[in-house]
Amino acid sequence: MISLRFDSSGSFDSEYGISESDIVSLEADFRKLRTEMLETDRVMYDSGEIPRAKNPLDARFLWLPEETLEGYEKDREGSELGRIFKVANSIHDEIDAVAVLGIGGSYMGARAMMEACCDPYHNELSRGARGSKPRMYFEGNNVDNDASASLLHRLTLGGSGDTLAEKRHAIVVISKSGGTMETAVAFRQFLQALEDGLGSESKELLPRLVIPVTGASGKLFDLAGSIGCQEVFSVPEGVGGRFSVLSSVGVLPAALLGLDCIRLLEGAVAMNEHFRTAPFEENLVMQYVAVNHQLSKIRNKTIRVMSVWTKALESFGLWHDQLLAESNGKSGVGVTPLTTVNTRDLHSRHQQHQQGLNDKVFNNLVVESYRHDSLVVGQSARNQDGLNDIAGKTLPDIMNAAIQGTNDALHADGRPTTDLIIPQLDTYTMGQLFQMLMIATVLEGRILKINPYGQPGVEQYKSNMNRYLGR
Ligand code: PA5
DSSP: OOOOEEEOGGGBOTTTSBOHHHHHTTHHHHHHHHHIIIIIHHHHHHHTOOOGGGOSOOBGGGTHHHHHHHHHHHOTTTSHHHHHHHHHHHHTTTOSEEEEEOOGGGTHHHHHHHHHHSOTTGGGSOTTTTTTOOEEEEESSOOOHHHHHHHHHHHHHOOSSOSSGGGOEEEEEEESSSOOHHHHHHHHHHHHHHHHHHGGGHHHHHHHHEEEEEOSSSHHHHHHHHHTOSOOEEOOTTBOGGGOTTSHHHHHHHHHTTOOHHHHHHHHHHHHHHHHHSOGGGOHHHHHHHHHHHHHHHSOOOEEEEEESSGGGHHHHHHHHHHHHHHHOOTTOOOEEEEEETTGGGGTTHHHHHHSOSOEEEEEEEEOOOSSOOOBOOOOSOGGGOOGGGTTOBHHHHHHHHHHHHHHHHHHTTOOEEEEEESSOSHHHHHHHHHHHHHHHHHHHHHTTSOOSOOGGGHHHHHHHHHHTTO
């Protein structure tokens, strides 16, 4: 059973929103597209007979969570998930930090999971407070000299204790193609630094401390062979980069952080089941797409703002920006996704959102319960700040008032909103969220009559960059 809830009432308005009949008009098409995604595409994928318009057909993310859990049930040690657990449960005795190298779909999901599910100061906690789970850093997602140099320096410093483990780190390098410039260059540099740091022990330790996640062949796969990596995890065939968060690409870093990966996958399975069986009017994925799509079509809401009302979901928002932009921004169509973190960004973007060009829909992501006890404003003898009148209120009280107040204000200026309610942030709800938005993206891509998989437009900059490098 899914635990997410969707309230789209803030988008229904005769002046600025859509109507019930706009949504109902999509029902027949959506039901057909659901069958196409879940049945027709599966048959095409399995047979390998994929028509040109559907190539590439990276649809395997749709059944991957079930496949992964079943594989683990059948073979607890040898399955991909079993091997991930084995590495995650043993390597923390040897290291105190992990550098995750990857770009785009090959790192954004893992970072989103870390920010959503770990203490925001995870990397600053003592080894004991982290339960011996490693600190985690993300690189290979740029060619920023100082960012890379600083991380290399940070890793060399090690942890604050004297044990051998606290002096060591591992590298998780993720690239499906195995040839992406940013990640490949970073890997070369970080590998050299790790090797130098390990000195005479590098021959023995490097094969354990370098953990690649890549396709079944390619430059990174070959490099892994030459290093003699003990474990090489796969980005499964038929799973595109930005649809790979629930494969080893996201699951390995999550397991290294000690997150509950079984619940993560179960959350995705629950969302799959919901999408497959829930009737149109109760189907959260279909309703989310229907409302957003009709707002773009009928009311020209070409900017889709994901307003996350917790800092913990900022990277999740960026993961979604990438997913939607790279999937559906093709052939001159596709809305522009934009993440805002509130209340923070109410002080930077809201003026424009409230009164600027009326081209946006605001999808609020609201987390209902917090991990920590509510912080009270508090009574003070120094009432120069004038806060004693709300001394008994808590930060969640203020947050709720801000959410309601912002929605009301946006409606008053004719701007539609929706609320996606997340009961609490954990791996189970994150699994639901990831899967929901991946399905939603494909469903909308299909209505737009583009292929949501593949990213042909990204190739041009790569070949230009190579030319400028004299290659
Ligand atoms: O969504 C995608 O496919 C891209 O964002 C890729 O994930 C990104 O370009 C990295 O590619 P690779 O994993 O091949 O290094």
